[in-house]
Amino acid sequence: MKKSSKDSVVTAAILLFNSKGYSGTSIRDIADAAKVNTATIAYYFGNKEGLLEYCFTYFFEQYINKMEASFATIEKGAAICLKRVVADLLHYQWENIQLASFVYREMSIDSQMVREIMATYSLKEKYYLQKIFERGFEWNEFRPHSIPYLIIQLKGLLMMPFMNTHYMREVLYVFPNEKFFEQKYLKDLYQWIDKTLCSDIQIKKEAIIK
Structure with missing residues (x-):
C-alpha cells in the first residue's frame, strides 16, 4: 500500500530529527526527503512545532x-x-x-x-x-x-x-x-x-x- 503524504512527512521528519537534530532540520529538508512541497506540511501540521507535537x-x-x-x-x-x-x-x-x-x-x-x-x-x-x-x-x-x-x-x-x-x-x-x-x-x-x-x-x- 502506498504511503500517504502525511505518513511520508512523519517518516522523513523522524529520520531527519534523529540524524540532524530537531533544531538542525528545516521544513524544506523534511519536504525534500518526503518528496512533497512545504504547503503539504503546513496543511497537515501547521509548522515544524506542530509536526514535533504530532x-x-x-x-x-x-x-x-x-x-x-x-x-x-x-x-x-x-x-x-x-x-x-x-x-x-x-x-x-x-x-x-x-x-x-x-x-x-x-x-x-x-x-x-x-x-x-x-x-x-x-x-x-x-x-x-x-x-x-x-x-x-x-x-x-x-x-x-x-x-x-x-x-x-x-x-x-x-x-x-x-x-x-x-x-x-x-x-x-x-x-x-x-x-x-x-x-x-x-x-x-x-x-x-x-x-x-x-x-x-x-x-x-x-x-x-x-
Missing part, C-alpha cells in the same frame, strides 16, 4: 494504549501483568525504534511540550505501574520495595536501549533494531522481575505451574 502525541498515545491493554490482565496476577506490560512496551519501542529514540532524546530537554507530556502520559504510566506494584505487594507476589525506585529501575531498563542507539552499536556492539535483541533482552527483563521483585512464595508458585 510525533510526541502519536508515540505516547500508542504507548499508553499498550499499557492499558496489558493492565487489563491484572486479575491473572501482578507478576503476569507486569511481564505482559514489559513485553508489549519493549516490542512497541522496537517496532518504532527511530521514533522512540528521537522522543526520548527530546524528553530530556525542558520545554512546555515536555512538561505537558509528563503531566498527562507520564502520570498515566506511573498510575498503572504503581497499581501493579501495589497489587503485587498485597498479593504477596512481590517483595517490599520503594515504588518510585522500582519505577526508576524499570523505566531505565526499558528506555536505555532506545535512548542512545549509537552508543549501543558503537560501544557495546549490540544492535537494538535486530529481532534477536528484542528476544534476548525480554528474557533479561523477565529475569529482573523474577530476581528483584518476586517473593519466594511467587517463585514457588511459578515453579509449580511450570
